[in-house]
Amino acid sequence: MTRSIPSALCAFAFLGLAVSACSPTVATRGNLTDPDRLAEIKAGQSRREDVAGVLGTPTSAGTFDPNVWYYIGQKTEKVAFFRPEVVERRVVIVHFDDAGVVQEIKQLDANDGQDIEMVDRTTPTAGRELGFLEQMLGNVGRFSAKDGKNRGPGR
Template sequence: MKKTSSPHRSLLAACLIVTATACSPIIEVRGNNPQPEQLAQIKVGTSTREDVQALLGTPSNITPFGEESWHYISAITEREAFFEPEVKERKVVTVVFDRAGTVRAIDNRGLEDGKDVVPATRETPTAGKELTILQQLMGNVGRFSKSPGDKK
């Protein structure tokens, strides 16, 4: 019985290591996730916009209408190889201000509070007719040639 040589074993071990690491999930952290200690420092009725920005940084989104609200949005996704990423965790911290710029309320939402949005499947009708690629290419042949009576 013949034993495998040392280079063959090394190559086999390297292939097994590469294969094992290729299947490990890729974890991506995105957004601004305020820590509970930071949120505890914000006092409803006394903290101002400047205080909140100094503690939490710039918000991910500011509501442009109605009451001014700052949203701090973060998400953690996990992806394996070429598959679609799966959202493992999502947090939205909303800080609502009154007209004077003082914190009126703080709201925390998670992944379980989200709702799926189903896009409409209807199509808007358009005027005209639909042409095939061949009709589009051949449709302009002869349109731009000069007539015998045209002079420039």
């Protein structure tokens, strides 16, 4: 009877480790804005300094229009060795007028995104392609006896 208690404890410990290994790893990247804090910003009232104070510095400013700020963030979950899954993605776009007053606040989520198909083309290079054996044995026979004749230790 005393022998079964330690083995039961070991089984429960192993089961606990196995279950905890399968729990997802959550990662938040970027500036995932809090909806409550975003509600504090009012179009026509809040200024650039107010937005920076409430939401922090933007992830990016507009390339062609510095009066546009972007707050980009996402939360992912990864289980074991599988690919991370996007749980939440949010982009907040804040438009300012020339005086620095908020004109418009726009929110985008993962549903507003577009899937982009990757192109599998390769860029051709000059020369010929070497096979595995050609690469491994490529230098065999390229050196003549006179190349190694004048070389000694330390030369």
